[in-house]
Amino acid sequence: MSVPTSTGRFGEFGGRYVPESLVPACAALEAAFRDAWSDTAFRERLAHLRTTYAGRPTALTAAERLSAELGVTLLLKREDLAHTGSHKINNVLGQALLAQRMGKTRLIAETGAGQHGVATATAAALFGMRATVYMGERDIARQRLNVFRMELLGAEVIPVTSGSRTLKDATNEAMRAWVAAVDEAHFCLGSVGGPHPYPWLVRELQRVIGEEARAQTPVIPDVVVACVGGGSNAAGTFAGFVDTPARLIGVEAAGGAAMTNGTPGVVHGYRSLVLQDAAGQVLEAESIAAGLDYPGVGPEHAHLGTTGRAEYRTVTDDEVLDAVRRLARSEGIICALESAHAVAWVLRAAGTPDLPTGSTVLLTLSGRGDKDMATLAGEVR
Amino acid sequence: MKRLNPYLTGGITPDWIDYLLAFQAAGADAVEIGLPFSDPMLDGATIQQASDQALRLGASVASILTDLAAARSRICIPLIAMTYANLVFRGDPFTTGPATATGPEADPEAGSGPEAGRSLGAGSGPEAFCRRLAEAGITGLIVPDVPVDEADRLEAAATAAGIDLVLLAAPVTPPDRLAEIGRRSRGFIYAVSVMDTTGERDALATTAAPLAARLKAVTDLPVLLGFGISTPAQAATAARAGDGVVIGAALMRRVLDGATPDDLRAEVAAFRAALDQVDQEVPAATAHAEISGHRR
Numbered sequence: 047m048s049v050p051t052s053t054g055r056f057g058e059f060g061g062r063y064v065p066e067s068l069v070p071a072c073a074a075l076e077a078a079f080r081d082a083w084s085d086t087a088f089r090e091r092l093a094h095l096r097t098t099y100a101g102r103p104t105a106l107t108a109a110e111r112l113s114a115e116l117g118v119t120l121l122l123k124r125e126d127l128a129h130t131g132s133h134k135i136n137n138v139l140g141q142a143l144l145a146q147r148m149g150k151t152r153l154i155a156e157t158g159a160g161q162h163g164v165a166t167a168t169a170a171a172l173f174g175m176r177a178t179v180y181m182g183e184r185d186i187a188r189q190r191l192n193v194f195r196m197e198l199l200g201a202e203v204i205p206v207t208s209g210s211r212t213l214k215d216a217t218n219e220a221m222r223a224w225v226a227a228v229d230e231a232h233f234c235l236g237s238v239g240g241p242h243p244y245p246w247l248v249r250e251l252q253r254v255i256g257e258e259a260r261a262q263t264p265v266i267p268d269v270v271v272a273c274v275g276g277g278s279n280a281a282g283t284f285a286g287f288v289d290t291p292a293r294l295i296g297v298e299a300a301g302g303a304a305m306t307n308g309t310p311g312v313v314h315g316y317r318s319l320v321l322q323d324a325a326g327q328v329l330e331a332e333s334i335a336a337g338l339d340y341p342g343v344g345p346e347h348a349h350l351g352t353t354g355r356a357e358y359r360t361v362t363d364d365e366v367l368d369a370v371r372r373l374a375r376s377e378g379i380i381c382a383l384e385s386a387h388a389v390a391w392v393l394r395a396a397g398t399p400d401l402p403t404g405s406t407v408l409l410t411l412s413g414r415g416d417k418d419m420a421t422l423a424g425e426v427r
Numbered sequence: 428m429k430r431l432n433p434y435l436t437g438g439i440t441p442d443w444i445d446y447l448l449a450f451q452a453a454g455a456d457a458v459e460i461g462l463p464f465s466d467p468m469l470d471g472a473t474i475q476q477a478s479d480q481a482l483r484l485g486a487s488v489a490s491i492l493t494d495l496a497a498a499r500s501r502i503c504i505p506l507i508a509m510t511y512a513n514l515v516f517r518g519d520p521f522t523t524g525p526a527t528a529t530g531p532e533a534d535p536e537a538g539s540g541p542e543a544g545r546s547l548g549a550g551s552g553p554e555a556f557c558r559r560l561a562e563a564g565i566t567g568l569i570v571p572d573v574p575v576d577e578a579d580r581l582e583a584a585a586t587a588a589g590i591d592l593v594l595l596a597a598p599v600t601p602p603d604r605l606a607e608i609g610r611r612s613r614g615f616i617y618a619v620s621v622m623d624t625t626g627e628r629d630a631l632a633t634t635a636a637p638l639a640a641r642l643k644a645v646t647d648l649p650v651l652l653g654f655g656i657s658t659p660a661q662a663a664t665a666a667r668a669g670d671g672v673v674i675g676a677a678l679m680r681r682v683l684d685g686a687t688p689d690d691l692r693a694e695v696a697a698f699r700a701a702l703d704q705v706d707q708e709v710p711a712a713t714a715h716a717e718i719s720g721h722r723r
Binding site for chain 1: 464465466467468469471472475479482487488489511512513514516517571572573574575576577594595596597598599600601604608619622623624
């Protein structure tokens with residue numbers, strides 16, 4: 047995918063809409079990333095960590111029984127097999143290495159479902175750094191397992207009680223905390239949103255998903271599909287296929303669909319499509335998947351969507367729960383509620399003009415469902 | 428004369444204009460009107476709570492400007508709007524997003540809230556926003572999440588509408604940026620005295636005076652210090668370093684706690700008295716300098 051402009055824009059989206067207090071930190075991060083990314087030693091160290099610590103390359107699994115049922119060839123890129131259970135580790139290992147290179151001693155993060163928080167806590171432990179993770183009170187209640195994991199790893203989890211008490215407000219609080227600790231702390235942002243250089247930086251760190259998958263697939267798939275909240279696993283996956291004829295499909299939660307229902311706006315430091323009311327107040331998203339409960343989407347997705355290179359669809363919570371059950375019973379894989387959005391679209395679209403019989407589909411299974419057991423126990427029969 | 432700019436969240440109470448008039452009566456030089464936003468990135472708990480309360484009461488940019496226009500004959504000091512980028516760039520006419528047909532471009536004022544169907548002006552984006560501010564009698568604008576690098580279009584829009592776009596400077600702002608901020612800011616420069624969000628503090632930050640001094644060296648514009656200035660004594664100390672102060676959270680906390688406009692008039696008057704005291708120190712210092720000089 048494209049490199050952003052010097053002001054961090056993908057088309058008309060992106061930018062750096064942050065308080066003056068954070069501008070030097072963003073500029074320093076951009077400079078440090080440019081420097082590190084062109085440094086062979088840095089990239090080799092990251093590659094080594096990915097192999098020996100994170101468990102990369104992750105497998106590509108042909109979902110044979112489900113493929114036979116659906117009449118399409120479904121290939122699953124198994125980010126659920128990565129250490130900590132999701133693609134989030136790809137981004138965080140890179141950012142933690144970068145933070146260490148910049149002399150930072152502490153990581154600040156926001157988390158929704160907790161997977162990014164767990165990955166951040168993990169990297170902090172690995173590098174001997176402190177970690178502070180902001181998490182909405184509502185998400186803490188539905189993702190207790192991940193809260194416990196973060197605390198066991200030594201991170202401080204700070205409940206956020208403002209607004210919707212979900213990822214949106216956790217992001218506000220993490221950015222405020224960064225203002226007050228910018229000398230010592232790196233803001234380890236979890237998705238492809240936020241001020242420049244984050245959307246670009248995180249996509250480059252997640253690019254490994256798409257590049258591995260491209261090398262693992264015998265043919266270029268007809269369709270590449272991934273779930274989209276902020277959109278980091280989709281951005282990383284799409285990066286491996288954007289220069290091919292493959293259709294790129296991002297799947298959003300019906301109650302948190304910034305690509306589908308959003309309008310142009312500025313929130314959390316970047317300009318993109320945002321769920322907001324007519325007066326410009328940001329709306330609270332609503333999804334069964336805490337990781338997709340977010341009213342914005344990464345600016346590169348907004349750009350890919352408006353230029354038509356990628357398409358975005360929505361699925362409902364009920365479809366998601368059905369997708370979890372069907373994937374579990376046909377393939378023996380319990381995926382995260384977030385990832386199940388992508389599966390749900392395939393289930394719905396297979397055999398229709400949107401996904402004709404005989405198509406080859408590459409789907410990024412961004413994480414595993416252990417964290418969602420409490421939710422699933424009450425919902426899946 | 429040291430300037431006193433108290434901050435007031437627009438629509439924080441149904442009678443919020445009475446607080447504005449109380450600030451004026453107490454000797455405010457200008458009042459900063461917060462146009463509440465759902466996600467105020469740079470605000471601490473108090474201003475955030477004030478914004479939430481205003482939004483719950485149905486406040487919007489449109490309703491606040493309407494209230495101000497209605498009170499215009501009673502307001503004789505400058506008003507400065509303070510808000511976030513999303514409200515300023517809302518319904519950007521240069522945008523061609525996929526959802527614009529149902530988005531705010533269709534009618535920037537249409538919606539389901541109390542302002543549904545009301546239109547205060549044609550167009551959208553920063554140009555229309557600044558025009559609407561000017562029509563309501565507002566002469567200045569502060570947008571903390573639009574740093575100087577992102578300000579070109581807003582700067583042009585503000586200038587065209589006769590609005591001073593006030594830029595912020597922070598303790599970490601490097602010298603070259605500080606000079607650019609000094610050159611491009613209008614009206615005054617807002618010195619963010621501490622690396623933190625808005626909110627009350629026990630003491631004036633140690634970063635306040637050095638930032639004011641660095642700014643004074645690169646600009647002739649007045650330098651007003653804000654963020655964390657909570658007491659008249661702190662305001663006096665800040666004002667000795669700069670040209671005045673912005674007082675926000677300390678006042679909004681009182682309003683949230685139920686203080687009346689009369690109560691707030693007394694609060695603001697106390698800040699006014701502290702600044703006036705600083706003004707009186709200046710001739711004394713000059714006199715002292717003259718005596719010193721005479722002795723040499």
